[in-house]
Structures are given as C-alpha cells and as structure tokens.
Amino acid sequence: MTGRRPLITGLVPLLLLTATACGDDAATSVSDSGRRLDRVTLTLNWYPYGEHAPFYYGERRKIFEKHGIDLTIRAGQGSQKTVQLTGAGETDFGWADTPALLAGAETGVPVKSLGVFLQTTPSSVQFFASRNITRPADLKGMTIAGTAGDALSRTFPVFLERNGLSGSDVTVQNTDPAGKIAAVISGRTDGLLGYASDQAPIMAHKSGKKVGTLRFSEHGLNFYSNGLIAGERLLSGRKEVARRMVRAVSESFAAARRKPAEAVAAMAGASGQLPPAKVLREQLATTLTLLHTPATRGKAPGVNTEADWQRTIDLFSRSGLVTEPGPVTEYWERGSALKG
Incomplete structure (x- = not known):
C-alpha cells in the first residue's frame, strides 16, 4: 500500500x-x-x-x-x-x-x-464443559455463535485449517455480539466465538455452569x-x-x-x-x-x-x-x- x-x-x-x-x-x-x-x-x-x-x-x-x-x-x-x-x-x-x-x-x-x-490473543471458542470438547477436532458438526465480519469470525476459518478442519465442518451462526452468551445458554448454539478474558467468566456466572475454552493461541494461531x-x-x-x-x-x-x-x-x-x-x-x-x-x-x-x-x-x-x-x-x- x-x-x-x-x-x-x-x-x-x-x-x-x-x-x-x-x-x-x-x-x-x-x-x-x-x-x-x-x-x-x-x-x-x-x-x-x-x-x-x-x-x-x-x-x-x-x-x-x-x-x-x-x-x-x-x-x-x-x-x-x-x-x-x-x-x-x-x-x-x-x-x-x-x-x-x-x-x-x-x-x-x-x-x-x-x-x-x-x-x-484472547480469541477462543467457548462452551459448557459438559460438552467434553477438549480439542478443535471435537467442534466438527457443531454450531457456534459468531458475528459476521468481525476479527473472530474472519480468523476462525484459519484456526480450523491450522487444526485439520475446514470451514464447512463447523456452522457459524451470525449473532449480535450482545446475544452470543444467551445463544449458548439457551442451547441455540453449541458454543460461541469470544474472548477468554471477557465472555467466558460472564457465561459461567450467568449459567452457574463450568465453561471450557479452546484458545486460538494454544492451538497454533496467535496475533x-x-x-x-x-x-x-x-x-x-x-x-x-x-x-x-x-x-x-x-x-x-x-x-x-x-x-x-x-x-x-x-x-x-x-x-x-x-x-x-x-x-x-x-x-x-x-x-x-x-x-x-x-x-x-x-x-x-x-x-x-x-x-x-x-x-x-x-x-x-x-x-x-x-x-x-x-x-x-x-x-x-x-x-x-x-x-x-
């Protein structure tokens, strides 16, 4: 440029x-x-x-x-x-x-x-620990709440690729940022794309359930x-x-x-x-x-x-x-x- x-x-x-x-x-x-x-x-x-x-x-x-x-x-x-x-x-x-x-x-x-x-990066996939998601491969077939066009949604396909998955393996449901936690708690999605330093503790507090995360930085992708x-x-x-x-x-x-x-x-x-x-x-x-x-x-x-x-x-x-x-x-x- x-x-x-x-x-x-x-x-x-x-x-x-x-x-x-x-x-x-x-x-x-x-x-x-x-x-x-x-x-x-x-x-x-x-x-x-x-x-x-x-x-x-x-x-x-x-x-x-x-x-x-x-x-x-x-x-x-x-x-x-x-x-x-x-x-x-x-x-x-x-x-x-x-x-x-x-x-x-x-x-x-x-x-x-x-x-x-x-x-x-605090970028991560967040979900209830009861889903037994321990590695990126476990996300295959799941629906994750994300916001179209933001950095998380843009880098998620790269995260999947780095971990042997394709974009078609996971469905990203376009969700307003303020509604992502509610989408997971209500069961509309299996997880969300968010910051481990932000949404994860809030979701645990609101739901009373243990929350797990897959941090991008711990699975081959940092920025x-x-x-x-x-x-x-x-x-x-x-x-x-x-x-x-x-x-x-x-x-x-x-x-x-x-x-x-x-x-x-x-x-x-x-x-x-x-x-x-x-x-x-x-x-x-x-x-x-x-x-x-x-x-x-x-x-x-x-x-x-x-x-x-x-x-x-x-x-x-x-x-x-x-x-x-x-x-x-x-x-x-x-x-x-x-x-x-």
Missing part, C-alpha cells in the same frame, strides 16, 4: 467539528499539589470489564498524574467504533483490538497503535489484540503527551499485575453494567496472562516487536481483513512506543 486511502466520508465532518477540541486552555488542569496536567480522554473498546482494571487502578494510584496526565475514561461500543472516534479526534486515545485498527487504516482512518498490550491507539492529528501536535500516556498505561498494567485484587477494587462504580467482583477478578487474571509473546517476555507491558507486528499483519492479509497491507510503520507509531 503506497498511501492511506481517503478518509471515510462520515468522519470528515467530525474532524472539522473537533479541530479545536484540544486547545491549550481546554486541555490542561491543575492537580491538588499544584502540578499542571494534560487532560486526555481514553475510550475503551466496550463497557468496563476486568481487562480495564489497570486504567482505573492507575488513576486511583495517581500513576497517570505522575506522568502529567489528567485521565477521563469513557465506555466504548466496540473496537471498530473506538478506532473511528479516535481517528476523528472525538477521543484523545482509544483502547481497541488490533484487527479493528488494521481494518480502519485500510479505509483511511488516520489512527495508529502506540503499543499492543494484549499480545497473546496481536487490544492496545492503545491515537489519531494522527494528536500524534502530530501532542506527541509528548502520547509518550507519557504510553508510559503511564504500561506502569498501570505492571502495578495491576502486582496487586490484582486492589486493581479490581479500583473499578467500583465505573459503570452501571459492571460485572460482579468475582467475574472481574477472573477477567483480569486471564488478561494478565496475555501481555507478552516469547519475544517480549520479561519486558515492560506494551513493548512490541516489529516481527510480532508483521505476523499479525500477514495473518489478517491472508484472512481478507487487510487487502493492501502496508509496512509495520503504517500501523504502529514507533516514535511514541516503549523501548524494549
């Missing part, structure tokens, strides 16, 4: 409307100690759940303040929407799935990753997942803020890893739709197993490698999510990234 496609039409008015949203007066505040802070907004990929505990913990522990940031966290409505809002300048930073970032870049959304934190993103306009005008934001997020994840119970407690009151504390703890525990690949093990959360990025781009090029793949630098803002 020699250059980005023109920005999708629906975002142009948003860019014009928000062009002055980050002026100096509106973008700063003063802490209780008298320190001048940069106000920033972070829009999540979804309503708050356990994966997001590090942000709330970092805020409570004043880690963001330490890095000169006055953070406001907003709920999201899916990674695709968060990518669009970030590219349009409607939010300073986003927390979104890397496949959604790649798809956005493909259509010209001016947004880049500042670092992927969930470097082992970058959720990470911190920013629009190119912010990166061109407030790059130092972006650098400090990356460091604050990394430190917050490291702090949550040391004290996960405290991190979950920091989420109290974050949303009227917040899962129960037990579910949040399980979600965060799973999230903390996803922070590294073999290439980044032992490094700070959020440190990426070009080789890991390239593998992710290659996979989604193969699955059709990206039709004109560009170089890694097309998607990853290395200048604001953490050093390995």
Whole structure:
C-alpha cells in the first residue's frame, strides 16, 4: 500500500467539528499539589470489564498524574467504533483490538497503535464443559455463535485449517455480539466465538455452569489484540503527551499485575453494567496472562516487536481483513512506543 486511502466520508465532518477540541486552555488542569496536567480522554473498546482494571487502578494510584496526565475514561461500543472516534479526534486515545485498527487504516482512518498490550490473543471458542470438547477436532458438526465480519469470525476459518478442519465442518451462526452468551445458554448454539478474558467468566456466572475454552493461541494461531491507539492529528501536535500516556498505561498494567485484587477494587462504580467482583477478578487474571509473546517476555507491558507486528499483519492479509497491507510503520507509531 503506497498511501492511506481517503478518509471515510462520515468522519470528515467530525474532524472539522473537533479541530479545536484540544486547545491549550481546554486541555490542561491543575492537580491538588499544584502540578499542571494534560487532560486526555481514553475510550475503551466496550463497557468496563476486568481487562480495564489497570486504567482505573492507575488513576486511583495517581500513576497517570505522575506522568502529567489528567485521565477521563469513557465506555466504548466496540473496537471498530473506538478506532473511528479516535481517528476523528472525538477521543484523545482509544483502547481497541488490533484487527479493528488494521481494518480502519485500510479505509483511511488516520489512527495508529502506540503499543499492543494484549499480545497473546484472547480469541477462543467457548462452551459448557459438559460438552467434553477438549480439542478443535471435537467442534466438527457443531454450531457456534459468531458475528459476521468481525476479527473472530474472519480468523476462525484459519484456526480450523491450522487444526485439520475446514470451514464447512463447523456452522457459524451470525449473532449480535450482545446475544452470543444467551445463544449458548439457551442451547441455540453449541458454543460461541469470544474472548477468554471477557465472555467466558460472564457465561459461567450467568449459567452457574463450568465453561471450557479452546484458545486460538494454544492451538497454533496467535496475533496481536487490544492496545492503545491515537489519531494522527494528536500524534502530530501532542506527541509528548502520547509518550507519557504510553508510559503511564504500561506502569498501570505492571502495578495491576502486582496487586490484582486492589486493581479490581479500583473499578467500583465505573459503570452501571459492571460485572460482579468475582467475574472481574477472573477477567483480569486471564488478561494478565496475555501481555507478552516469547519475544517480549520479561519486558515492560506494551513493548512490541516489529516481527510480532508483521505476523499479525500477514495473518489478517491472508484472512481478507487487510487487502493492501502496508509496512509495520503504517500501523504502529514507533516514535511514541516503549523501548524494549
């Protein structure tokens, strides 16, 4: 890809409307100690759940303040929407799935990753343990709830192929994301495509049954997942803020890893739709197993490698999510990234 496609039409008015949203007066505040802070907004990929505990913990522990940031966290409505809002300048930073970032870049959304934190994908097939599914081959003949066009559904055929199955061996029933758990509980489907760090603990809580998972990463298929993103306009005008934001997020994840119970407690009151504390703890525990690949093990959360990025781009090029793949630098803002 020699250059980005023109920005999708629906975002142009948003860019014009928000062009002055980050002026100096509106973008700063003063802490209780008298320190001048940069106000920033972070829009999540979804309503708050356990994966997001590090942000709330970092805020409570004043880690963001330490890095000169006055953070406001907003709920999201899916990674695709968060990518669009970030590219349009409607939010300073986003927390979104890397496949959604790649798809956005493909259509010209001016947004880049500042670092992927969930470097082992939580993508999985989820089902009740009573079905005795222990390997991908056991899925043959089953019906699985998925959402047409999303990253999970696009990579599922590759997952099947890597494990000796074809797309025709498993039926994927198109289901709204919010309805997938209900489809499994009601028996309309045998399982669902979802994140091990999200739906699995919720489904176990709602059903009172033990839930099993087949993680893509444990069966031959891994790719970058959720990470911190920013629009190119912010990166061109407030790059130092972006650098400090990356460091604050990394430190917050490291702090949550040391004290996960405290991190979950920091989420109290974050949303009227917040899962129960037990579910949040399980979600965060799973999230903390996803922070590294073999290439980044032992490094700070959020440190990426070009080789890991390239593998992710290659996979989604193969699955059709990206039709004109560009170089890694097309998607990853290395200048604001953490050093390995």
